[in-house]
Structures are given as C-alpha cells and as structure tokens.
Amino acid sequence: MIIDAHCHFWEEDLISTEFRTVLNNIGQLLDFDPSLLFDASAERLIKEMDEAGIDKTVLLALDGDFVFSSKLNYKEYNNKLAEYLENYPDRFIGFAGIDPRRGKEAIIELERCVSELGCKGVKLWPLTGFYPDDLSYYPFYKRVEELGATVLIHTGAGPPGTYLKYCQPVYVDKIAVDFPKINFIMAHIGDPWTNEAIAVAMKNSNVYIDISGWEPHLKKAPFAFFQTLIEAKMTCGVDKILFGTDWPLFNSFLNLKEYVDGIKNMKLPPPMKMMGFNEFTEEEKNKILGENAKNLLGL
Numbered sequence: 050m051i052i053d054a055h056c057h058f059w060e061e062d063l064i065s066t067e068f069r070t071v072l073n074n075i076g077q078l079l080d081f082d083p084s085l086l087f088d089a090s091a092e093r094l095i096k097e098m099d100e101a102g103i104d105k106t107v108l109l110a111l112d113g114d115f116v117f118s119s120k121l122n123y124k125e126y127n128n129k130l131a132e133y134l135e136n137y138p139d140r141f142i143g144f145a146g147i148d149p150r151r152g153k154e155a156i157i158e159l160e161r162c163v164s165e166l167g168c169k170g171v172k173l174w175p176l177t178g179f180y181p182d183d184l185s186y187y188p189f190y191k192r193v194e195e196l197g198a199t200v201l202i203h204t205g206a207g208p209p210g211t212y213l214k215y216c217q218p219v220y221v222d223k224i225a226v227d228f229p230k231i232n233f234i235m236a237h238i239g240d241p242w243t244n245e246a247i248a249v250a251m252k253n254s255n256v257y258i259d260i261s262g263w264e265p266h267l268k269k270a271p272f273a274f275f276q277t278l279i280e281a282k283m284t285c286g287v288d289k290i291l292f293g294t295d296w297p298l299f300n301s302f303l304n305l306k307e308y309v310d311g312i313k314n315m316k317l318p319p320p321m322k323m324m325g326f327n328e329f330t331e332e333e334k335n336k337i338l339g340e341n342a343k344n345l346l347g348l
C-alpha cells in the first residue's frame with residue numbers, strides 16, 4: 050500500500066489574495082510558474098494519485114488565520130476537508146487545521162473534527178508564530194491524547210512571510226516526552242535541521258519524520274537526499290520514515306508519480322556505495338512508501 054502522509058488542498062476560487070501572494074513567492078523562490086499551484090482540488094489530486102499508484106493520502110487543513118487573511122476561516126477549511134473525506138472515504142485521511150493559541154476554542158474544534166468529521170489527526174503550523182511546546186497548550190495535547198489523534202507538525206523552513214525560529218525540531222521533543230501516547234510526525238525531516246529532527250525521532254519512540262518537500266533534493270541534489278535518508282535509517286530506524294509529498298508545492302520538480310517511482314527505484318550514488326553504505330531493500334522501500342504510515346495510522 051502506498052500512502053502519501055503529507056498533502057495539501059485548496060480550490061482556486063477560495064484562495065485569498067494573501068495566500069496567492071504566498072504561492073507566488075514560493076514559485077519565485079524555487080523558480081517555477083506559481084499558477085501551477087492554484088488548483089489543488091480533490092479532483093486533480095485523485096487523478097494524480099491514480100497515475101502514481103498512491104492508495105491513500107493524508108490531507109491537511111491549515112489554520113493560518115493568525116498570519117494570512119483567508120476566504121475560509123479555520124472551521125470552514127476543516128468543513129471543506131470533511132467534504133473531501135465524504136466524497137472519497139477510501140482515498141483520503143483527514144488532519145484538521147487548528148492553532149492551539151485559540152485555547153478552549155481549539156479544544157472544541159478538535160473534538161468536532163475528530164468525533165464528528167472523522168479526522169484522524171491535527172496539523173500544527175508553528176511557522177505562523179508559536180512554539181509548539183508552550184505549557185499553555187497542554188490541555189489541547191491532553192485532549193489530542195484522549196481522542197487518540199496523531200499530530201503532524203511543520204518543522205524546518207517555510208515560505209516567505211512566515212517565522213523560522215518556531216520550527217526547530219527540538220521544540221517537538223518536550224511534548225513528545227510529556228505526551229508519550231501521542232504520535233508526532235515531523236514534516237520535511239526538519240530541513241535544514243535534519244540532524245536535530247533525526248535525533249528527536251531517535252530518542253522518542255512516538256516521533257516520526259516525513260520526506261515531504263524533498264523532491265527538489267532528489268531531483269537536483271541526490272547525494273544530499275540519500276545522505277539524509279541513510280542518516281535517518283541508521284540513527285532513528287527505517288520504521289520512522291514516512292513518504293510524503295507536500296503536494297502540490299513541489300510538483301514542478303517531481304510530480305507524484307515521479308516521486309513514488311524515485312523511491313521505488315532508488316539507488317545510492319556510486320560514491321556512497323564505495324563508502325560501504327547498503328542500498329535500501331525492497332522491504333525498506335515498502336515501509337517508507339506506506340507500511341510505516343499504515344501502522345502508525347492504524348489502517
């Protein structure tokens with residue numbers, strides 16, 4: 050089973066001017082036509098998942114209300130997610146977008162999203178300006194734990210207009226220790242703090258890493274890609290590594306099919322083989338591509 054553990058969605062007519070600017074900035078920064086990012090609808094995604102052979106995708110709603118004005122507020126975004134889950138129950142797994150700074154309201158929305166809308170987790174977006182391990186969010190995490198939900202948390206660099214300092218992987222460590230029953234997925238292997246992310250995943254059995262957003266590395270700097278993946282395998286174990294794409298953001302480097310095929314067919318660069326590193330086995334590739342996520346999400 051192939052599972053994309055990190056994927057976004059929005060519809061062009063629902064994008065706010067400010068969010069469009071964010072997408073434009075991403076295109077400019079990474080040197081591609083940003084209009085390719087404007088349609089991130091369920092229909093387009095399902096078509097591309099089918100082409101890639103992806104069975105299921107974790108869809109993340111976003112609560113960006115603290116930095117971006119949006120046409121949909123966070124509850125409406127979660128409702129949109131619920132619509133997608135209802136239309137494609139076998140293909141999508143929903144993670145609600147909720148900012149823990151909302152206090153009691155965050156807990157009420159969490160309960161609604163998990164109990165009524167069928168979400169399996171929550172996506173946290175600290176790049177909008179909060180440290181995830183602030184003690185004032187502990188009642189929120191306590192409820193996450195009680196509901197048996199998973200937390201996917203952005204770590205590492207984000208788009209222009211967002212804050213980097215809150216996104217260091219080390220800020221996941223304390224909540225992972227204090228809430229051992231919650232599983233945490235750290236997005237993007239915390240890039241550029243990959244060693245830090247791998248260390249947090251190594252010492253905490255409930256912390257995972259996803260390789261979303263690493264399409265440009267695989268395409269343009271494969272040595273760096275494999276170095277990090279080998280480091281992760283050797284330090285925190287292959288069972289902690291989840292395939293993810295961050296669709297549609299890096300589609301112009303590798304589309305879903307190209308990224309899936311890139312993992313299926315990965316071969317270490319010759320210098321790494323000369324250094325004595327072993328190729329990823331079929332079993333390890335299958336774990337990364339879906340088995341690990343399947344176990345983690347109890348599918």
Ligand SMILES: [Zn+2]
Pocket residue numbers: 055056057236261295
């Ligand atoms: Zn993302």
